[in-house]
Amino acid sequence: MQIDTTYSVATPEGIHLHLTPAGPIPRIYAWSIDIFIRVFLYIGIGFTARLLGNFGAGLGLIVIFIIEWFYPVFFEVLYNGQTPGKKMFNLYVAQENGAPVSIGSSMVRNIIRFIDFFPLLYGFAFVSMMLSDKFQRLGDLAANTVVLYRPDNSTHSLSNEELDTIKPQHPPFALTPKEQQSIINFSHRMHRLHHDRSDELARLTGDLVRDQKHPAQYLQAIANSLTGKV
Amino acid sequence: MQLDQIIANIRLRNPWEAIDLGFSLIRQTWRAIYLPWLLFISCVSALVFVIFPREYQPYAIFAVWWLKPLYDRFLLNILSYQLFNEQLSSTQALQAIPRLIKTTGLLSALTFRRPSFSRGFNLPIWQLEQLQGQARSKRQKTLLQSAHSHAIALTLGMIFIEFTFYYSFFVMIAALIPQGMESSSFLELILNDDPREPISLWLDILYHVLYTTALFIIEPFYVAASFTLYLNRRTQLEAWDIELSFRQLAKRLASTGKKRSQSILSVGLFPLLFLVLAMGALSHPQTLHASDEKAQNSQPPESEYLAPTRRPAEQAKEVIEQVMQRHELSNEKTTYTWVKTQTTKKEEPEDGNGFFEHLAELFAPFVKIIATLFELSLWMGLAIGIALLYFTRKHWLYLFQSINKQAQKNPVPDILFGMDIRPQSLPDDIPQTARKLWQSGQQREALSLLYRGALAQMANQDQLPLKSSQTEGDILKLAQQALPTIRHHYLQQLTRYWIQIAYAHQQPDNREIMPLFDHWATQWNPSEIPGTTQKSQEDNRE
Numbered sequence: 097m098q099i100d101t102t103y104s105v106a107t108p109e110g111i112h113l114h115l116t117p118a119g120p121i122p123r124i125y126a127w128s129i130d131i132f133i134r135v136f137l138y139i140g141i142g143f144t145a146r147l148l149g150n151f152g153a154g155l156g157l158i159v160i161f162i163i164e165w166f167y168p169v170f171f172e173v174l175y176n177g178q179t180p181g182k183k184m185f186n187l188y189v190a191q192e193n194g195a196p197v198s199i200g201s202s203m204v205r206n207i208i209r210f211i212d213f214f215p216l217l218y219g220f221a222f223v224s225m226m227l228s229d230k231f232q233r234l235g236d237l238a239a240n241t242v243v244l245y246r247p248d249n250s251t252h253s254l255s256n257e258e259l260d261t262i263k264p265q266h267p268p269f270a271l272t273p274k275e276q277q278s279i280i281n282f283s284h285r286m287h288r289l290h291h292d293r294s295d296e297l298a299r300l301t302g303d304l305v306r307d308q309k310h311p312a313q314y315l316q317a318i319a320n321s322l323t324g325k326v
Numbered sequence: 327m328q329l330d331q332i333i334a335n336i337r338l339r340n341p342w343e344a345i346d347l348g349f350s351l352i353r354q355t356w357r358a359i360y361l362p363w364l365l366f367i368s369c370v371s372a373l374v375f376v377i378f379p380r381e382y383q384p385y386a387i388f389a390v391w392w393l394k395p396l397y398d399r400f401l402l403n404i405l406s407y408q409l410f411n412e413q414l415s416s417t418q419a420l421q422a423i424p425r426l427i428k429t430t431g432l433l434s435a436l437t438f439r440r441p442s443f444s445r446g447f448n449l450p451i452w453q454l455e456q457l458q459g460q461a462r463s464k465r466q467k468t469l470l471q472s473a474h475s476h477a478i479a480l481t482l483g484m485i486f487i488e489f490t491f492y493y494s495f496f497v498m499i500a501a502l503i504p505q506g507m508e509s510s511s512f513l514e515l516i517l518n519d520d521p522r523e524p525i526s527l528w529l530d531i532l533y534h535v536l537y538t539t540a541l542f543i544i545e546p547f548y549v550a551a552s553f554t555l556y557l558n559r560r561t562q563l564e565a566w567d568i569e570l571s572f573r574q575l576a577k578r579l580a581s582t583g584k585k586r587s588q589s590i591l592s593v594g595l596f597p598l599l600f601l602v603l604a605m606g607a608l609s610h611p612q613t614l615h616a617s618d619e620k621a622q623n624s625q626p627p628e629s630e631y632l633a634p635t636r637r638p639a640e641q642a643k644e645v646i647e648q649v650m651q652r653h654e655l656s657n658e659k660t661t662y663t664w665v666k667t668q669t670t671k672k673e674e675p676e677d678g679n680g681f682f683e684h685l686a687e688l689f690a691p692f693v694k695i696i697a698t699l700f701e702l703s704l705w706m707g708l709a710i711g712i713a714l715l716y717f718t719r720k721h722w723l724y725l726f727q728s729i730n731k732q733a734q735k736n737p738v739p740d741i742l743f744g745m746d747i748r749p750q751s752l753p754d755d756i757p758q759t760a761r762k763l764w765q766s767g768q769q770r771e772a773l774s775l776l777y778r779g780a781l782a783q784m785a786n787q788d789q790l791p792l793k794s795s796q797t798e799g800d801i802l803k804l805a806q807q808a809l810p811t812i813r814h815h816y817l818q819q820l821t822r823y824w825i826q827i828a829y830a831h832q833q834p835d836n837r838e839i840m841p842l843f844d845h846w847a848t849q850w851n852p853s854e855i856p857g858t859t860q861k862s863q864e865d866n867r868e
Contacts, residue, residue, distance in 0.1 A: 099354050100335035101346045119346035121483040121551070185342070215501065219494035222487050226349060226547065245343060266636055269579060278571035285338075289565055297569055302576030324639055 103230065105194050113194050116245045117230040120222055122185045123243060127218075129181030134167060165206065172202040186246045192230070194244075201239040208235035262313060264321035269304065276322050283319035286312060329570055331410045334554070337567045341476035344558030348551030355408050359401065359546050362416035366400055366423075367545075371538040375531070383530045387537045394545065395435035398449055399426040401549040406454055409553075429456065444470060446552025447477035473559045480555060484548040491540040742794060742801075745774065747782045757846040764843070769833055776846060777824045780817060783850045784809070798825060816842070816849045 101119070104112045138160055145156030171179040177188035177197045189197045189205070197205075212221035212233045221233035230242050271279070286294050291312075298311035304318075305311035329336070333354075334347060352359065371390050378386045403422050407414050414422075426432070430453045431439075439445065448466055451457055457465050470477065561567055637645065649655060686693075715722075740748050753759040756779040764772035781801070784790045790808050792801065798821050805817050820842060826832045 098335040099333055099347070099350050100337075101343060101350050116343055117346075118342065119349050120487065121345050121480055122342040124483050124486060125479065186340075215494045215497035217486075217490045217494075219490050219497075222490065226353065229350070229353065231346065231349070245340065248340060269582075270634060271575075275571065275575045275578075278568055278575070282565065282568045282572075285565055285568070288562070293564060297565055297572060300569060300572040300576055301579075303579040304575065321636070324642070 101231075105192075107194075115190075115194050115242070116247075117232070118185075118187050118243045118245050119231045120225045122187060123225075123231075126179070126181035126185045126187055129184055130167070130179050133180055134163060137163060168206045168209075169199070169202045172197050172206075173199050182243070186248065187243050188246055189241055190244050192240045192242050197241055201241050204239035205235035205241050208238050209233075211235070262316050262320055264325050265314070265317040266321050267304070267318045271322075279315055280319045280322055283316040286316065328410055329566060330573060331412075332570075333409060333411050334557075336557075336561055336570055338561055339558050341473055341555060341558060344555045345476065345480055345551040347558075348549075348554035349547055351405070351409070351554060352546050352550045355405075356546075358408055358413050359404055362404060362414070362419040363397075363401060363546060364542065365416060366420065367397060367538060367542050370396070371534065375534050380527075383527075384533065386530075386534055390534070390538060390541065392436070392440065394541075395432060395440065395445060395449075396427070397541075397545055398446060398549050398552075399430050399432065399453055401546050402449055402453055402553060405546075405550055405553055406450075409557075426453070429453075431458070443481045444474060444477035446481060446548055447473065447556055449549075450553060450556045468563070469556065469559050472562075473555060476555060477552065480548070480551055484544060484551070488540050488544040491544060492537055495536045495540070742781055742792060743797065745778050745781065747778050747785060749782050749786060752779055752782060756850075757843050760846075761843045764839065770827055773820075773824050773827050773839075776842060777820055779846070780820060780850050784817075813849050816845060 102114050102116045104114050106112055141156050141159055141163075145152035145159075148155065168179050171182075172189045175183070177190055182188060189202065191197055191201060212218055212224070212235055214220050218233070221235075224233045224237065225231045228237065230236075232242060236242060267279075282294075282297065289297070294312040295310070298305055298308075298315045301311075301315070305314055308314040334351060339347065370393065374389045374393070375383060375386045378389070400419070400423060403426060404414050404419050430449075435445065435449075435452075442448065447470070451462055451466055451469065455462075455465065557566075636642075740746065752775070756775060760772040760775045760779075763769075763775065781792070784801070784805060785792045788808060790801075790804055792804070796804070802814075802818060802821055805814050809817065823834045823839065823842070826834060
């Protein structure tokens with residue numbers, strides 16, 4: 097059993113979703129972005145409220161109260177589980193099974209935020225995150241929610257001109273999907289590796305490249321055939 | 327380095343996930359780390375505290391904090407073995423310390439490199455790669471290229487968490503002090519910095535232990551997260567994840583190579599398999615070039631079905647299209663949506679052709695008249711509406727009166743600064759009663775009566791918006807705007823004497839007071855106060 101931060105959820109359709117909960121460090125920064133936004137809002141509200149005298153002060157306090165408690169709920173429910181801070185760090189709140197966060201869960205996790213804040217600046221939340229295997233703070237545990245990384249798909253659509261020029265070759269052996277994937281990954285990432293290192297890596301496949309002069313290039317050719325290039 | 331022994335899952339992560347992996351690493355392996363770490367840090371921390379002279383002992387915390395690079399080396403040593411599934415015993419971990427001090431650039435780390443924000447990330451280069459001089463700085467530059475901001479963010483974040491922990495301890499202690507005690511003892515304890523007091527030694531020890539505890543809890547997380555961030559960067563640079571899967575691939579191929587020689591003997595056991603393969607080969611003779619003997623035999627051990635051969639691309643595409651035509655896969659759906667029709671374009675060619683167009687032309691004047699009539703009636707309706715609103719203004723206009731005016735009609739308070747000012751509580755002839763009281767020596771009561779009479783008059787007759795929260799001065803200010811000057815002047819004097827006698831217990835002269843009694847009736851005609859007249863009538867009836 098290898099250590100990893102992911103966990104998988106099986107859907108009724110028989111699909112295993114791999115979800116990656118986010119730890120305290122990115123969440124501190126996401127939270128501080130949100131608190132900056134809120135403080136700016138409060139300053140703005142304060143100035144406007146002063147123009148309306150006592151009435152304004154009362155109204156301003158009510159508005160600040162509502163924002164302070166419902167800012168995260170508002171964004172989490174309406175904007176795919178992302179407050180502006182979370183969006184900047186590519187995080188989102190979801191139910192533990194990967195479903196979109198519900199209003200009830202969002203309310204619970206943000207009301208219990210108050211307890212997470214104890215005794216000082218989220219002391220309990222840090223302890224809870226470090227002890228729970230999905231980096232859940234107390235509010236997350238109560239509401240059955242997690243903060244997850246939104247998968248970054250940009251690397252998959254990577255195309256490489258040099259790669260396209262290599263003539264595809266069928267692999268001499270049948271390969272498992274996992275092995276095929278690793279060869280494709282290799283060909284995608286080869287331009288970031290040193291030449292010697294990529295040849296060294298390619299030679300590690302043993303029998304697959306036994307008689308090849310340029311093993312790395314050969315693997316790229318195989319990858320091209322695997323990805324269906326003609 | 328035996329990559330296949332690694333206990334963490336090596337894959338290409340985003341740097342934040344790499345940091346999280348460090349936290350998971352600690353959570354999984356904390357037993358092996360925290361015991362030797364406890365021994366080490368408690369010794370160092372105690373030693374630092376003891377060697378500081380007494381008057382500088384509060385600053386021993388900074389020394390403990392400054393020595394962090396030393397702890398990091400100790401922790402990284404344990405972690406680096408742990409990661410490759412080798413457990414160091416506590417003795418082994420502690421025995422490694424002299425070597426770590428000598429070979430890992432500790433001196434520079436404790437001096438001019440101490441303020442570095444990426445020290446955790448750089449540490450493995452010093453300690454595990456054992457690089458020095460130019461090679462090291464070049465290496466560090468390469469590694470930091472895309473990980474520097476994350477390394478800094480990690481260090482700052484961990485500083486934040488560490489201090490949160492440290493100060494959380496104080497808040498927890500403060501929260502646990504019983505009520506009534508908190509101000510007397512605890513704050514004194516905290517603020518007391520006189521080193522001669524015996525209590526301050528315990529206090530310094532408390533500070534020191536609490537900080538050491540916070541550091542003890544947090545530092546392994548920092549080192550582990552830095553380490554995994556470093557590993558992730560190397561995975562990115564050197565494709566460790568691919569190395570691992572390629573090694574596995576080679577292993578599988580080697581083992582199937584062995585099987586291949588065995589399978590010749592056990593052909594009889596797999597007749598069905600061969601039958602299927604042979605049929606496949608017959609039906610697609612053109613694909614045979616790729617399916618040599620090797621491919622047929624090296625079936626992967628996984629349960630997934632893999633075709634022994636790959637079709638050429640065009641043919642594969644055809645097959646895929648055929649499959650996609652099938653009912654279950656063709657995702658055809660009929661949906662209905664509103665689409666904007668292009669009415670203007672359609673009408674143009676039909677212009678002047680149809681029967682209805684002729685009709686429309688015929689009726690055009692009538693239609694116009696009807697339209698004008700409608701328009702007129704709408705305007706008239708609006709005019710009638712406005713007129714109606716004007717004539718019924720009595721019934722709704724008062725709704726828009728400002729609330730302040732209504733508030734003035736609110737009932738006056740019964741009691742002002744402890745004085746009952748209800749008209750019922752006052753005698754009929756105020757100045758006379760007051761004069762009698764004055765002469766019988768009850769000066770306080772006499773002035774009080776006068777003043778109360780004046781207040782009652784102002785509240786009921788002059789309708790000043792008096793409130794029970796106002797003071798004598800407030801009322802005087804209020805009266806200045808609402809009353810004529812003479813009456814205000816009178817009230818001013820009365821208030822002054824009343825305040826003198828009520829609060830300062832100074833009795834004013836008879837001579838000064840008498841005009842007040844004389845003029846009261848002219849200034850504050852009590853007969854106009856409705857309550858009093860009513861009362862006098864009632865009295866008469868009795």
